[in-house]
Amino acid sequence: MNAIVRSSINQAFLNSNTVEAARKLLGYTLCRESEEGFVSGIIVETEAYLSKNDPACHAARGKTRRNQSMFGPPGFAYVYFIYGNHYCLNVVTGPAGKGEAVLIRALEPVEGIPLMQKRRGKKCPVNNLTSGPGKLCQAFAIGKDFDGHDLATKPLYLENRNAFRKFIPVKSTPRIGISEARDKSLRFIIEGNQYLSR
DNA sequence: GTTAAGATCTGCT
DNA sequence: GCAGATCTTAACG
Secondary structure: OOOOOHHHHOHHHHHHOHHHHHHHHOOOEEEEEEOOEEEEEEEEEEEEEOOOOOOOOOOOOOOOOOOHHHHOOOOEEEEEEEOOOEEEEEEEEOOOOOOEEEEEEEEEEEEOHHHHHHHOOOOOOHHHOOOOHHHHHHHOOOOHHHOOOEOEEOOEEEEOOHHHOOOOOEEEEOOOOOOOOOOOOOEEEEOOOOOOOO
């Protein structure tokens, strides 16, 4: 069977608990097909954004045009534009209508590294290609077109490659880059990985 | 219609 | 290590 396994994304764990989903998404491989070529990378850093008691979450103040896809069914993408320059990719979690998501903060490049370098301009060292929310979107050519995209379908989808999922040393830390609710340890990383955003 | 702030990155000191 | 770039969104008048 092909590598695009919807069951591997398994709505079950995405649907239940956003924090749990953020933890389990670590180790999944994000794949991107395009006319230019194929790129992929392992998710090594995530952050959970909850709808309750979380002022930092875009959905905290209810549904708006910008975050509407955050209220959609789990397993879909929520892509937003920030600071005039950068896109950020989220995986929608929780039951549809709840408004929770997991931000993909960093990837470990696997395939298509030359293409990523081409997209990122200049000669980026490999450990700087996708080590941040804005960077990985640029390397994967992810734009607002993917807002609301089903992450089980081409040209952007998640894969479960078991080889990477045996023993993942997960560590939780405070979130980064936000001013609200920093006390919550809702950021999850693969400890020791050299492709983290910091 | 106008304004302030933002889940960031890059370049320069 | 720090300030600037740059634009979309949301809140207010």
